[in-house]
Amino acid sequence: MGLESVMFGRKLKNPMILASGILGMTRASLEAACENGCGAVTAKSLTLEPRKGHEGPNIVEVEDGLLNAMGYPNPGIVAGLKEFGGWKRSEALIISIVGKNKEEFAELAEKVDAAQKTLGATAIEAVMSCPHTPGYGTMAGQGAPECVASITSAIKKKTELPLIIKLSPSVPGEGKAAKAAEDAGADAINMGNSLGPGMVIDIHRKRPFLGFGVGGMSGPAIKPIVIRCVYDVYRSVKIPIIGTGGINSGRDAIEMMMAGATWVSAGSTAYYRGPEAFGQICREMEAWMKSNGVSKLKGMIGAAHD
Amino acid sequence: MIKIHTNVVKKVSEENYRVKTIEVEHALEEALPGQFLMVWMPGVGERPMSIGNGYPLTMSVANVGKVSAAMTALRPGDMISYRGPFGKPFAVPKDAKRILVIGGGYGVVPLYFLAKRAKENDIGAVAVLGARAAKDIIYEKQLFAVCDEVFITTDDGSRGKKGTVMAEAEMLIRSKKFDCAYACGPEMMMKAVAQLCRQHGMPCQVSLERYMKCGMGVCGSCVVDGKTVCRDGPVFSGEEALAMGEFGKAHRDATGVLHER
Numbered sequence: 001m002g003l004e005s006v007m008f009g010r011k012l013k014n015p016m017i018l019a020s021g022i023l024g025m026t027r028a029s030l031e032a033a034c035e036n037g038c039g040a041v042t043a044k045s046l047t048l049e050p051r052k053g054h055e056g057p058n059i060v061e062v063e064d065g066l067l068n069a070m071g072y073p074n075p076g077i078v079a080g081l082k083e084f085g086g087w088k089r090s091e092a093l094i095i096s097i098v099g100k101n102k103e104e105f106a107e108l109a110e111k112v113d114a115a116q117k118t119l120g121a122t123a124i125e126a127v128m129s130c131p132h133t134p135g136y137g138t139m140a141g142q143g144a145p146e147c148v149a150s151i152t153s154a155i156k157k158k159t160e161l162p163l164i165i166k167l168s169p170s171v172p173g174e175g176k177a178a179k180a181a182e183d184a185g186a187d188a189i190n191m192g193n194s195l196g197p198g199m200v201i202d203i204h205r206k207r208p209f210l211g212f213g214v215g216g217m218s219g220p221a222i223k224p225i226v227i228r229c230v231y232d233v234y235r236s237v238k239i240p241i242i243g244t245g246g247i248n249s250g251r252d253a254i255e256m257m258m259a260g261a262t263w264v265s266a267g268s269t270a271y272y273r274g275p276e277a278f279g280q281i282c283r284e285m286e287a288w289m290k291s292n293g294v295s296k297l298k299g300m301i302g303a304a305h306d
Numbered sequence: 307m308i309k310i311h312t313n314v315v316k317k318v319s320e321e322n323y324r325v326k327t328i329e330v331e332h333a334l335e336e337a338l339p340g341q342f343l344m345v346w347m348p349g350v351g352e353r354p355m356s357i358g359n360g361y362p363l364t365m366s367v368a369n370v371g372k373v374s375a376a377m378t379a380l381r382p383g384d385m386i387s388y389r390g391p392f393g394k395p396f397a398v399p400k401d402a403k404r405i406l407v408i409g410g411g412y413g414v415v416p417l418y419f420l421a422k423r424a425k426e427n428d429i430g431a432v433a434v435l436g437a438r439a440a441k442d443i444i445y446e447k448q449l450f451a452v453c454d455e456v457f458i459t460t461d462d463g464s465r466g467k468k469g470t471v472m473a474e475a476e477m478l479i480r481s482k483k484f485d486c487a488y489a490c491g492p493e494m495m496m497k498a499v500a501q502l503c504r505q506h507g508m509p510c511q512v513s514l515e516r517y518m519k520c521g522m523g524v525c526g527s528c529v530v531d532g533k534t535v536c537r538d539g540p541v542f543s544g545e546e547a548l549a550m551g552e553f554g555k556a557h558r559d560a561t562g563v564l565h566e567r
Binding site: 021024025026028029051052056057058063069073075076078110205209211267268271274 | 347
């Protein structure tokens, strides 16, 4: 009985993963997320060079969601790997990388691989789905299946580490992109990122509120879209799926698993419920399973499919 | 849901050669001493700002960057937009009779708000106000209006006692006449106050400052030892702060790179 899961051969105390970009700027904050109940944590996405990110405001609350445009603030791959390195906890560490093209992704993966001896990471996550940073993600057309395939195979050539490809819920044809990633050697799909981009205009100042103008939407409002994406991807690939988007309760997490997710990942919930949210969601999952006679996660994964 | 407030600037007054106080036509009644606002200057950016008073809403700004320069250019009648209050406020122990506030530089702003609230609740306050030189002192008049006593120190001796706030602070902490001490200002000063309070068994609280991006405990830019300054803080107990490896030792820049002092 319980929430135990396995990720690429590593035992996890639960299937809850801290999403990249949330509280993951430092090693200490990743450790705090583990203490707060995450079974795995994703470090802040790393680029080749340090980035300050977009000018503020960087985030704004909307009805049932958050709209953010951080712009990938990060210390760069070299300082980042030093910050997160030497991971010894039982929770899994996922290193997230973002590049402008397959060459950058390959170089980043090579650097992670070279550091792995002391790094202690369980997987690399390559993000091709940020909706609000020029030159990256969907703003650079990285969501297209052929682009996903070429980046995936470029990374796979440079690393032995399991590779997770993080796809956007904003680009039609998630199933095709996921299949392209699988065929190119991806070990898992992270289905979900912030949705959009969207915009908030302040009517008093008659201007877009976010410093970057547009931002990606997260939080409870986007959950039905991500559920549908995960459902489609589950039908398209055999590799496991991380479901990301709008998970704010144990029921949300179970719904995501029934759509086809092996693991779930959350971020905005840290705003709604505080940093303790991750453990609380896991306890809610456990309570639901108990009262519904479900003893293992396995019985729920993809349960919504015929 | 977090609201974006837009209100009219009522008054702008000069505190010293580079600090201005902005009073807004808004009674932000839920604001508590120690909390902050995220002030949005459209087309320029957004910065966290200490609250100097809740009603009328008041903040003080030093002209040090793009956003603060735009703020110091505000005139009565202009609009100002902000969100908040955010963060954990100063906590005053139940049945407290007397508190000690120790402010260095701009750190005095939230401490004035705290002393003012204390006075409204019949709690006495004594202040130590430190600055580099006489010309850097701010909030002196305000503090005199709400505190039983105000001690002034300057690094160069151009006003009050020469030196840092520590000599006066030590004398007052040793007197054991206070239920709690509150420090806000340069981190080394706050660390010294926290250590002194630990030595003398006096509860103490400090207010940390870090590079901040989201203000709501999500992005992690402002973390110190895994705690977010924007949501877990900015106010921490002296003991919590002393347990932090980075307290008084290091801070992170906008990219997250750690810089040792």
